[in-house]
Amino acid sequence: MQNIGAANADDAFYRYKMPKLQAKIEGRGNGIKTNVVNNVEIAKALERPPEYVLKYYGCELGAQTNFDKASGTSIVNGAHDTRKLSELLEVFIKKYVCCYSCNNPETQIKIKKENIYLKCKACGFVSDVDPRHKLNTFILKNPPENKLKKEEQKLKKAEEERVKDAEALGEKEKKEKKKKDKEKKEKKDKKKKKEGKEGEEGEDKASEEEDENSGDEDDDGVVWMTDTSAEAAKRRAQEQLTAATAAMVTVGNLEAEQEAARRKAEREAKKAAEEEARKKAEEEKKAAEEEAARAVAAAQAAALASADPVVRLRALLADKDAPTVVKELKGMTVEGGVAGKMRVLYEAALAGSDTKMDVTLKARKNIFAQFAQDPQSQLAQLIAMEHMFAVAAPERLKEAPYLLKQLYETDLVEEDVILAWAQKSDAGKLLGVPADGGKAVRKAVAQVVEWLQSQEDEEDEEDEDDE
Known part of the structure; x- marks a missing residue:
């Protein structure tokens, strides 16, 4: 059960x-x-x-x-x-x-x-x-029959019997009263006939005495009734319910009230507990967020104070706007000149994120464009890219062709500069790129270089045909 x-x-x-x-x-x-x-x-x-x-x-x-x-x-x-x-x-x-x-x-x-x-x-x-x-x-x-329980049937039957008895009692009393009224009238008529026709004064006196005597007789044997109607009889029957029935009804109501009060108290207690748990969770969440914010702020402060230019620039990229980042990068003094600064930018902006490098480059194009104004700066970017894939992040070498293609499509590096860099196998020596590493990078981007070379050949053929 x-x-x-x-x-x-x-x-x-x-x-x-x-x-x-x-x-x-x-x-x-x-x-x-x-x-x-x-x-x-x-x-x-x-x-x-x-x-x-x-x-x-x-x-x-x-x-x-x-x-x-x-x-x-x-x-x-x-x-x-x-x-x-x-x-x-x-x-x-x-x-x-x-x-x-x-x-x-x-x-x-x-x-x-x-x-x-x-x-x-x-x-x-x-x-x-x-x-x-x-x-x-x-x-x-298919409406329900709504059958009453045995106890309810007994109560209903008892109530109907009491109403019936009360109605019978009322009818009996009514008949008795009618009979007595008839007897009084007959007695009065008989007395009038016996006395004969006397004066009005004597007749009135006799009538008054008769009324008084009849009143005394009524007081001796008659039960006074205020109402003998069927409604009154039903009301008296209802009042005659046994004390046991009344107690049963009272106990049922009390049990229902106690049950309702208990449920209400349980709901209020549950609601209070849930509210307390919610507040506690919010406080813990707020404290955790504040702690995390403090940790991030401390990490950023430590990064900005770091002697490593890559770490410092990465912190600036996460917290400052593009002009601030460009100003900081231009003011840096690093080994390798412009190529060295580009190495710092590429490692901080691209190698320091799990996002695909070509996507990040496109999103931060405005920063990289500040260092792509002339062929020398563009070549410096390609050397920085070579260093990143050969030394700083060789595990992400498969992204090299997509990054090089993005450099070309966003007009950060010209086609001629890319072809020149591809043919100059020792360009990475400026930043200490090992020969094997430079060779691996060029092999990874070979398809992009061949595609650019084919485009250049087609353009040359078109120019010859025009001549």
Whole structure:
């Protein structure tokens, strides 16, 4: 057995229980189906017709259902696992069983003007069921019987008997009063005849004495009644409910109120705990961000103060604008002159990032363009590129042809300068590039150089044809 409703799963003292759903897949191929073995027992625990629960599965799964009233067999066409059916059952309980106010499952389905409501027997709240669900149509066509429990039937029967007895008592009293009035009238008429016709004064006196005497007689044997109507009789019957019945109603209301108060306290405690956890997480996140920012700032400060020009320039690239970077680079004093400065730029801007070098070069074109104003500066860039792939980052040699092509396409290095550098195998000696390294770089970019050479040959042929 398990608690009714997923929200009450962990409550060890919850008194509303239902069997755990059991499903069995039967058949195969086009005839495969799922048998909800204990659907009737579950529906009985929820006080809902088993057809409602089964039909809800069919509506949600888009499958045909079949319920045999004689045997209680509940079939859903298709193969559906127990976990999925259990999830759908929880949704059914939330929508069609539990009160929307106190979450108590003691509700009755009521139908009024094509609308479906849940009347809670614990708190009295009336919940409006969403009219858009397909199951509503089935419920409207097959309304629930809403049978009363044995205790409720006994109470209702006792109340009807009390009302009936009160009505009978009222009728009896009414008849007795009518009979007494008739006897008084007959007695009065008889006395008048005996006395004969006397003066008006004597007759009035006799009438007054008669009224007084009759009043005394009424006081001796008549129970005074203020109202003998059927409504009054029903009201008196209602007031005659036993103390045990009243106590039962009071205890039920108190239990419902205590349950609602307990749930409210649990929700508030859970909400407070979640809010406290959220604040703590935000504080920890903020502290971590501040610590990371301090670490980055310290690293940048250390980089800017570093004696290594590559480290210093890399910090500037991460924090400063292009004019500041260009100014710093031009003011540096490094070995190798312009080629040495380009070596610092290429290693700081390109080798220090995981991004593809040709993409980074295109993004920082405005910086590289400041050092590509003449063939000497362009050649210095090619020598710096050779040093980077041969010495600083040989593991990224496969990116060399893409970088060289990007230098050409962005007009940072002219075609003639590239061809001249390719033919000068010892150009990298200016920056201490080993011969094997320079040879490997030229081999890597050979296809780009051949492509540029073919373009130049075509241009020469066109010029000869024009002549």
